[in-house]
Amino acid sequence: MTTLDQRLQKLASARLYAIVDTGYVDPNRVPYVTEQLVLGGADLIQLRAKKLSSAAISELGQKMRSLIPTTSTLFIVNDHSELVSDLGADGIHVGQDDLSVAVAHARAGAQVLVGKSTHSLAQAIAAEKEGADYIGVGPIYATATKPDYMPVGPALIGQVRAAGRVPQFCIGGINEATLPKVLTAGARRVVIVSALLQSRDIPAYCRRVRELLSQA
Numbered sequence: 001m002t003t004l005d006q007r008l009q010k011l012a013s014a015r016l017y018a019i020v021d022t023g024y025v026d027p028n029r030v031p032y033v034t035e036q037l038v039l040g041g042a043d044l045i046q047l048r049a050k051k052l053s054s055a056a057i058s059e060l061g062q063k064m065r066s067l068i069p070t071t072s073t074l075f076i077v078n079d080h081s082e083l084v085s086d087l088g089a090d091g092i093h094v095g096q097d098d099l100s101v102a103v104a105h106a107r108a109g110a111q112v113l114v115g116k117s118t119h120s121l122a123q124a125i126a127a128e129k130e131g132a133d134y135i136g137v138g139p140i141y142a143t144a145t146k147p148d149y150m151p152v153g154p155a156l157i158g159q160v161r162a163a164g165r166v167p168q169f170c171i172g173g174i175n176e177a178t179l180p181k182v183l184t185a186g187a188r189r190v191v192i193v194s195a196l197l198q199s200r201d202i203p204a205y206c207r208r209v210r211e212l213l214s215q216a
Helices: 003-014 028-038 055-065 081-087 101-108 119-130 155-163 179-184 202-214
Strands: 014-021 044-048 073-079 089-096 113-118 132-136 167-168 190-192
Touching: 003 113, 003 190, 014 028, 014 202, 028 044, 028 055, 028 202, 044 055, 044 167, 055 073, 055 081, 073 081, 073 113, 081 101, 089 101, 101 113, 101 119, 101 132, 113 119, 119 155, 132 155, 155 167, 167 190, 179 202, 190 202
Parallel strands: 014 044, 014 190, 044 073, 073 089, 089 113, 113 132, 132 167
Antiparallel strands: none
């Protein structure tokens, strides 16, 4: 059994976080996309399926778990704490309007990671005090993935980095074109969604991003 300490060690060295979002990827393509992300060296891979039933998410999660190596890549489930244990996932990610970190831990298990989305400096500080193992910071730029959220801009990156200690993953409109500005603003870890999922060569895209991150 993988322990929380082992998962935290992997998290500490993680740089590239990919989200397999069924808003962009047909469920039938999820296994293929997962394989491509693994080949590219994504450090964390999350399953995000807002419009699917719990049973359908469980089925997809089982397929993903079989393709994601436990030795190198963290598998995260979005929202569904009840599925984490059965899927053997490494963690759960919750939003501001979802479960608290404490409840997520209680439902998903004490040995799994809990990540939380934050959209301001106050929320980032609060999430860390709650006990989040990592936080998402954003959306840095406008993104179709989160159309209801106003972009927070790159300035927030440095503010959160200065105030927090847990790993911070910047998210929202990040791609090869915007990544240099995000890194200049102080980011060391990023989440990429649509740019990765819609790439014609996902492994190559991952490798180029990882190379830029390694130079930061």
